[in-house]
Amino acid sequence: MSNHTARERILARLHASGTEQTEVPDAPLPPPLSLDRDAKIERLAELMAAIRTEVHIVDTDAWLDKLKELAREKGWKRLLYGPEVPIGSAIETAWASDTEGLPELVAYTGPVETFKEDLFQMDAGITSVRAGVAETGVVVLWPTPHEPRLMSLVPTVHVAVLDADTIYNSLAEMIAVERWADGMPTNALLISGPSKTADIEFTLVFGVHGPKELVLLIRK
Amino acid sequence: MGNHTRFDFEHNVTGALADDQLRKNLRKAMDILVDKRRTVFPDSEYLEQLRSAGNAIKRRALKQLPRLLEQLEVNCTKNGIQVHWAEDTAEANRIVLDIMRRHEAPAIVKGKSMVSEEMHLNRFLDEQGLEAVETDLGEFIIQLNHETPSHIIVPAIHKNKDEVAAIFHDKIPDTPYTEDVEELTAIARRVLRKRFAAAKVGLSGVNFAIAETGTLLLVENEGNGRMCTTVPEVHVAVMGLEKVIEKLSDVPPLLRLLTGSATGQVITTYVNMISSPRKSGEKDGPKEVHLVILDNGRSRMLADPEFRQTLLCIRCGTCLNHCPVYVRIGGHAYGHVYPGPIGKILTPQMEGLERAGVLATASSLCGACGEVCPVRIPIPDLIRRLRNESYDQDGSAVVEGGGYKKNLAETLVWKGWELANRSPLLNGIGTRLAGKLGKRIPRVGPLKKWTRVRTSPKVARCSLHERARNEGVNNE
Numbered sequence: 179m180s181n182h183t184a185r186e187r188i189l190a191r192l193h194a195s196g197t198e199q200t201e202v203p204d205a206p207l208p209p210p211l212s213l214d215r216d217a218k219i220e221r222l223a224e225l226m227a228a229i230r231t232e233v234h235i236v237d238t239d240a241w242l243d244k245l246k247e248l249a250r251e252k253g254w255k256r257l258l259y260g261p262e263v264p265i266g267s268a269i270e271t272a273w274a275s276d277t278e279g280l281p282e283l284v285a286y287t288g289p290v291e292t293f294k295e296d297l298f299q300m301d302a303g304i305t306s307v308r309a310g311v312a313e314t315g316v317v318v319l320w321p322t323p324h325e326p327r328l329m330s331l332v333p334t335v336h337v338a339v340l341d342a343d344t345i346y347n348s349l350a351e352m353i354a355v356e357r358w359a360d361g362m363p364t365n366a367l368l369i370s371g372p373s374k375t376a377d378i379e380f381t382l383v384f385g386v387h388g389p390k391e392l393v394l395l396i397r398k
Numbered sequence: 399m400g401n402h403t404r405f406d407f408e409h410n411v412t413g414a415l416a417d418d419q420l421r422k423n424l425r426k427a428m429d430i431l432v433d434k435r436r437t438v439f440p441d442s443e444y445l446e447q448l449r450s451a452g453n454a455i456k457r458r459a460l461k462q463l464p465r466l467l468e469q470l471e472v473n474c475t476k477n478g479i480q481v482h483w484a485e486d487t488a489e490a491n492r493i494v495l496d497i498m499r500r501h502e503a504p505a506i507v508k509g510k511s512m513v514s515e516e517m518h519l520n521r522f523l524d525e526q527g528l529e530a531v532e533t534d535l536g537e538f539i540i541q542l543n544h545e546t547p548s549h550i551i552v553p554a555i556h557k558n559k560d561e562v563a564a565i566f567h568d569k570i571p572d573t574p575y576t577e578d579v580e581e582l583t584a585i586a587r588r589v590l591r592k593r594f595a596a597a598k599v600g601l602s603g604v605n606f607a608i609a610e611t612g613t614l615l616l617v618e619n620e621g622n623g624r625m626c627t628t629v630p631e632v633h634v635a636v637m638g639l640e641k642v643i644e645k646l647s648d649v650p651p652l653l654r655l656l657t658g659s660a661t662g663q664v665i666t667t668y669v670n671m672i673s674s675p676r677k678s679g680e681k682d683g684p685k686e687v688h689l690v691i692l693d694n695g696r697s698r699m700l701a702d703p704e705f706r707q708t709l710l711c712i713r714c715g716t717c718l719n720h721c722p723v724y725v726r727i728g729g730h731a732y733g734h735v736y737p738g739p740i741g742k743i744l745t746p747q748m749e750g751l752e753r754a755g756v757l758a759t760a761s762s763l764c765g766a767c768g769e770v771c772p773v774r775i776p777i778p779d780l781i782r783r784l785r786n787e788s789y790d791q792d793g794s795a796v797v798e799g800g801g802y803k804k805n806l807a808e809t810l811v812w813k814g815w816e817l818a819n820r821s822p823l824l825n826g827i828g829t830r831l832a833g834k835l836g837k838r839i840p841r842v843g844p845l846k847k848w849t850r851v852r853t854s855p856k857v858a859r860c861s862l863h864e865r866a867r868n869e870g871v872n873n874e
Contacts, residue, residue: 185483191697192464205454290682314665326681350650368669373621377536381579388621
């Protein structure tokens with residue numbers, strides 16, 4: 179498979195290029211962003227809303243009511259979720275007492291191969307997120323076996339649940355504090371809005387391949 | 399395009415300049431992109447500092463390039479990503495083909511990748527009876543119309559919605575004619591979602607490969623890149639070897655420069671970081687991930703301290719948007735995969751001066767590309783260097799085909815010029831003669847060609863020296 183002769187020839191040329199003998203002066207980065215908690219929430223919400231993310235800032239104990247309200251309003255028929263994460267069990271509990279007008283809950287429990295057709299028909303998928311980043315307005319996902327990668331991509335709507343206390347100033351801060359260099363997950367994602375394109379005459383259209391809507395619930 | 403036949407640049411340019419629709423589409427689009435970039439970087443001091451940092455990060459990566467590639471290979475392999483090396487595009491194509499054959503995949507779904515364009519992968523697979531499906535909306539449009547990208551970021555920008563409407567109506571079965579961009583996008587979504595769900599192999603490019611952790615980073619807005627790298631059983635990533643960077647902490651500034659310069663976005667919709675195939679227990683994601691590292695002339699560029707800077711490029715395309723030549727002729731006129739200023743320095747080095755050196759002539763040397771480049775590539779200097787190498791008067795050319803334009807007449811003219819300017823006597827005679835000739839510059843040979851699109855210069859009756867002697871110098 180790996181063509182060793184190609185590899186060795188390329189590396190030999192690179193070593194012989196003299197590039198390793200060059201001097202590279204250091205250039206300092208612009209000063210980092212430093213905001214307080216409320217300012218971080220505000221900046222993230224503002225930036226993400228500007229690119230059509232539907233942002234709702236809710237009290238931590240009221241987020242399920244907000245979710246139900248949205249589900250009814252938007253008329254989702256089926257909601258994809260991960261039953262083994264905290265938000266998943268909370269949703270199950272909330273749905274147990276009250277299902278009127280609410281979408282059917284569909285758990286992502288098997289490998290995608292057994293589930294693909296269903297997955298591509300899903301109205302909405304809800305996931306927790308690892309953190310937010312204020313500077314550029316993104317949520318950061320490290321998908322897990324309990325909340326797989328396609329949950330935030332294939333359903334027509336992606337609902338992301340973010341805790342306000344987990345918003346970093348910048349991606350640089352997050353990478354450093356969480357020591358990403360020690361080990362990266364299979365997939366890490368930054369998401370700032372719904373899928374979009376401007377490939378035809380710069381007309382902005384949402385939902386070209388991925389979710390048509392991104393709903394962000396910030397639990398404060 | 400970009401194949402081994404000589405292309406007629408002048409003919410292409412003449413055609414493009416006469417195409418009113420093309421020029422209108424391009425002007426509108428490039429003005430938008432220039433404007434958006436300006437808006438996203440409102441603080442010039444911040445931007446200049448960021449550009450310097452970007453330049454330093456990429457230079458630091460090039461300084462350690464062989465070591466970083468080896469480290470990337472070690473870490474990717476440790477993570478379960480299979481690494482392949484390709485000397486040239488034929489080898490890279492062969493690697494992709496082998497993977498597809500092994501998985502009995504009749505088709506491959508593709509996210510946007512300029513390296514795959516460089517490989518002419520679609521044409522190659524087609525010749526093998528296999529199908530490449532472009533899934534980026536712009537790429538999808540031009541693939542339906544059997545065209546190549548005209549811009550490295552917005553590949554179908556030369557088309558307006560009426561043209562797209564006609565293409566969809568003609569090429570996609572049972573598609574009604576519509577100029578509604580929302581509807582056009584919905585049609586593409588419907589067609590391509592089926593392809594994503596069915597594909598066994600997906601292909602992507604790489605924006606940054608992080609040696610420290612063996613991570614492949616991709617930016618995009620549409621989600622097709624995530625589809626191609628997550629839904630199929632196999633993901634093949636192709637990258638030029640200059641895409642490797644040292645560490646994760648290099649990512650934030652480069653990302654900011656890339657998305658800000660490319661589309662004027664603070665950040666793209668998705669930043670997708672892939673470090674391994676599906677692990678045991680995980681429910682989706684490809685079971686195999688392959689990384690193809692392509693040289694195709696890049697290691698040769700690295701050997702020259704000045705040309706090496708070509709490899710700093712992060713393929714944002716902002717030099718195209720700001721180029722007065724690109725905005726008038728569009729990408730196709732350049733006849734090669736990489737158009738615009740970056741193409742003018744990249745293509746001649748990849749293909750040789752004889753085939754592509756003419757691209758370096760398509761510049762007014764206005765300097766805009768160098769001023770906006772997020773990693774400070776001195777593109778105008780490199781264009782001038784390529785022009786000099788095309789004549790190679792001093793025999794120092796390093797690019798293949800150096801001196802291809804050298805000819806006796808021009809060599810003699812320049813020798814004469816040198817002589818005349820070194821000898822005060824000859825210089826005096828020369829200027830006096832030129833003064834006598836006045837306006838009558840002979841319109842022959844290269845002079846005729848030169849004055850075809852330029853005002854022919856008028857020679858003053860007497861030289862500046864003479865005037866100063868006769869009239870004195872007025873210091874006021």
